[in-house]
Amino acid sequence: MSIAAKFEIEYLQYLDPEGKLVVKEKDLPAFAKDLDHMVELYKLMVSTRVFDTKSIALQRTGKLGTYASCLGHEAAHVGIGSAMKDEDVYAPSYREYGAQLYRGVQPREVYTYWGGDERGNDYQKEPARHDFAWSVPIATQCLHAAGSALAFKIRNEKRVAVCTVGDGGSSKADFYGAINLAGAQQLPLVAVIVNNQWAISVPRSIQTGAETLAQKAIAAGLPTIQVDGNDIIAVRKAMEDALERARKGDGASVIEAVTYRLGDHTTADDARRYRGSEEVEEARAKEPIKRLRAYLESKKVWDQAKEDAWQAECDDWMDNEVNAYLETKTQPVTAMFDYTFAELPEDLARQRAEAISLESKEH
Amino acid sequence: MSIAAKFEIEYLQYLDPEGKLVVKEKDLPAFAKDLDHMVELYKLMVSTRVFDTKSIALQRTGKLGTYASCLGHEAAHVGIGSAMKDEDVYAPSYREYGAQLYRGVQPREVYTYWGGDERGNDYQKEPARHDFAWSVPIATQCLHAAGSALAFKIRNEKRVAVCTVGDGGSSKADFYGAINLAGAQQLPLVAVIVNNQWAISVPRSIQTGAETLAQKAIAAGLPTIQVDGNDIIAVRKAMEDALERARKGDGASVIEAVTYRLGDHTTADDARRYRGSEEVEEARAKEPIKRLRAYLESKKVWDQAKEDAWQAECDDWMDNEVNAYLETKTQPVTAMFDYTFAELPEDLARQRAEAISLESKEH
Amino acid sequence: MAQITLIEAVTQALAYEMAHDDSVVVLGEDVGVNGGVFRATQGLQEKFGPLRVLDTPLDETTIAGATVGLAVQGMKPVAEAQFEGFIYPMMEHINCHAARMRNRTRGRLSVPAVFRAPWGGGIRAPEHHSEANEHLFTNVPGLRVVLPSSPARAYGLLLAAIRDPDPVIFLEPKRIYRQYKEEVPDDGEALPLDVCFVLRDGTDVTLVTWGAQVKETLEAADELAEEGISAEVIDVATLTPLDFDTIAESVSKTGRCVIVHEAPKTAGFGAEIAARLVEECLFDLLAPVQRVTGYDTHIPLFQLEMKYLPSVERIVAAAKKTLAVS
Amino acid sequence: MAQITLIEAVTQALAYEMAHDDSVVVLGEDVGVNGGVFRATQGLQEKFGPLRVLDTPLDETTIAGATVGLAVQGMKPVAEAQFEGFIYPMMEHINCHAARMRNRTRGRLSVPAVFRAPWGGGIRAPEHHSEANEHLFTNVPGLRVVLPSSPARAYGLLLAAIRDPDPVIFLEPKRIYRQYKEEVPDDGEALPLDVCFVLRDGTDVTLVTWGAQVKETLEAADELAEEGISAEVIDVATLTPLDFDTIAESVSKTGRCVIVHEAPKTAGFGAEIAARLVEECLFDLLAPVQRVTGYDTHIPLFQLEMKYLPSVERIVAAAKKTLAVS
Ligand SMILES: Cc1ncc(C[n+]2csc(CCOP(=O)(O)OP(=O)(O)O)c2C)c(N)n1
């Protein structure tokens, strides 16, 4: 009996739940030594949460349809978005607003989408404008990212495709397919598993028998790491390493960001049906914003006054976005037809005319 | 940075290509110390090859359709089939005759199937009669085995489901899904990857970036091992261990059996289009029958006379099977209809009547 | 006897059959503790344990393939696709294996499985949660495709589906899951899978439909009645194998037919019914057949979806159109 | 100019477009060194390198999903399913993403991809190698479904499919891959994707078909001609979006229609054409429409497959049946 192969999965953390560094200051990655930048990251995490709270309120008052909250994922998402370059491409699933706001998706677009209007997917600002739209069929976005990475490789562009997928999504065909293709073809892909412990009501423990989700990368021969997903320094650092590797032509990586879904799965879900409050309280104690704030306060670059000012600024921003959303007129009935093909086929043109005439009868 | 998990992939071999033991005699598994049994295994490997040669001849003379040869896989297949108990269930892909003959599939059934007649799937003898039929859609059989294993677990039966899948098939969704479900639910499943280096024209090296295929099991948290798939002792031993684990309730395992497809993919393929003869010759030197024969001869339990006698016996057997096959009458046209549902729906009965009347017009 | 909704009838049928047949198991995403995202499996895991009501990993390929394996071993699995829009990865196992295992093995092996999925639009749900994709399966030999449209039919047809020795696709019109209640005795009585249900007798025009559109179609019949037009309403219920005779009988009586379904028009199952009419009832037809369907576009996000789905108004107009010809 | 077969025309179109448009790439199983199991991509990897002609891992989900990603990035991928019977795992990406990316994003992103697959029976192949599954895609908004039936049409339609800004399902009738040769100038001229081709003019009956059955249908027309019956033959070629006008025009002239396809009858695409006839041409019809199709069973293994596929005899009989009515 000899050994054919050996593997280790590393775990990365810088900031513990209390906001204390678990490494020496000098061992921090460069970006983390720049406290101004850390404040920027903190501010985006906070604005993401303000945005999220506002969304839920909108849903509760009937102004949105179902909405998927990102509460508790702010470090993971902002860590991902902030590490990427503009020319990279992002393929999200449906709750990674922290990454998306960083890349120029506007809150009003998020509201429009969850408000039942396709225009929410028509991101207006770069670089989000060249990112993928939200992807509801679980894990499919992983292959879209892999295909994008293949395009970059074929065209010899120094760009990286990044996808995020949940702990649940890491069970689905598309995730395995994406990392396997990326490994076989050395594609510039970074696949981040945002392990928030739950796939709706299905806990991580019955999703898979694997000890870590990071180790799924071994099946594809890829470098992989497990990070504290509530520690933005760890997420951002792992992302930077993986992005650099990909950009240099050294191929794909997987990152497992361990976090917790503090809210319901979506506003249509009631998590109390399937998990105890103790577990949630325990997780809440480890949430990402509190610890980063404690750290920044310990560094004297943040305080209550700044917090209040920023919260107020975020509130204004979101109010403005909400208003823009609420003022948006419903699409005309013709919008059902006009984007099905680049050019409207004749048969469809007849159906479109029929829909218009029904519409005018109603009015 | 700490370590979240560690893994090692073991490689198992007893018999080298020259038929020399690479372990001490006393370290052989029990079954291998029983030389009568080893002779039995050898004989089945030889009869499998005789069968295979006959099949190709039948195809060349227009008496079969496309046929998928098992040349070079005899140790892997017989190793798998011989380790299983009757009450276990086997889910093959399409070329594992060595395992299937052991379990009672008759050569005439194989001919019937590849001769374009569904009756070839209606295995008459136990235990094959309760095994799955050949599965052409790659890797799908893995999930059928996992579902079977789930049934055994639910009913608390001490049975194991075994599936085989190719190196190519180990890229497909169903393989990952099967091992993940088996890991999550601790199912009595043994999944064997028969890595013959080629998926039609696609070499192992561009199928995946993983160093071994065995390591795919890590993604599912399963025990795994890589074995010399041309060494029947290694295959059989790994199978026995895995089957025992499963039968005891300790869950599923993966085995990678490293072998080589010495023939064309099927009779419809011409492997010279995509691989050099050197590679094939190198592989031929490591083929499974030659080494086992050398070993048995060194043990004085086999010789040329026995070989000749057994070859002759196999020839007779196959001639008999071929005759039985050639004498089989084509199914009536009604066979197209009669197994679509347990009971023939009315609409289909009308179509059946139409087909019968067309038929009678022709005659 | 308690009055129950369609979704409660689904639960009642599952509970009944699980209690009476040990081989019935339920599997899917969130079907366990959570009781399914629509509560179709509510309470079942408590009653029957986590092995007979199994939360699977999030992979539809896995669910479908494992279902085939379970069924071949003599279990009667009822697998759930959380929404019909997520059923695609199940198709290889459904079409290549479930639907043809019996045929492939000349009857040696079979797949007595049910694949359930909430179906259709109209609940203001996110993208991919509103698909009406019955046509994915109506062309597949060896499958039964069933769509109940009332609590009683959901109960009786689901029992029949589970007991059927062949695979059944059971699509549940989620828009009417909780639309109304009716008395559904929990008596284990199945309904036949080989007949259409005539829900309303009429003489002037035949309205043929299934699933959630039964609601609008019956309302349309009411409206037509007010104008003195007598509409017969047929709920196809089991699309395939089709009981065309019931439809043919009605249309030969009325001479007029409107087919209503929410899936896109082109190559929807309405086409099959229209085709049968032109093949077998041509000279009974007094007017062109009309199809009132979803458009040949993807069902829009919810702001516009009610403009996509067939409305009472569209059905009434189509019926009148058939009557304008003479 | 060399005479080429249908499969050579496919290769010629791919090579032409790859040479003229850098964004065209080919991917699939065995498409590289091996040139595809039918040789459709023969010689392309040598010419254009392993990145533009990419052998993928053996996972159809991967091929389809990567194709969507490539296309969104502005490439024009031509993905191959090795046989149409293996296309199921591609369906989620084709139906949920390729077909709706433009609609989802209000035109911001699009998927100019082609999904090719050898289609249909009649080559004495193993199980799952003979499927005719065009109906899997004909009900999906946002897709074009194209089936060429001659070398020239294969060349022209494939060029059009690659250039089309939206996803195209391109199904190649493998039974006639090498049936005959014709001159096909390599001039880069595409054929339109929005018309049916009238292959033969006639006045008594319209025969509508596509794919490999064009062969039997033309032969049937010959036989009918010998008996003095003038049959018009239409090759639908692009099933969806359908050019119904060409069919309607023919049927209003002949009053009779036989639809021929090898997929199972129920809910096959023939149903859609028949449905359109009863909706739009009812009073032109002098006889019931006939469908000559595969049966509602799985195409049998090859011993019986020719009894499953529509034969010249069945087509002729159906045509005569329409003429027996008056
Ligand atoms: C293919 C598919 N199956 C099922 C669903 C329904 N569904 C939506 S979210 C979800 C759970 C996802 O869990 P996870 O991947 O962990 O992501 P999270 O929601 O926790 O971010 C499920 C089952 C879906 N959207 N797509």
Ligand SMILES: Cc1ncc(C[n+]2csc(CCOP(=O)(O)OP(=O)(O)O)c2C)c(N)n1
């Ligand atoms: C889903 C599916 N895709 C493609 C094919 C065509 N095909 C048949 S065998 C094969 C290669 C299989 O290679 P591998 O899994 O290594 O098994 P081997 O033939 O080497 O035993 C392919 C691509 C298929 N049968 N099923």
Ligand SMILES: [Mg+2]
């Ligand atoms: Mg999760």
Ligand SMILES: [Mg+2]
């Ligand atoms: Mg192989």
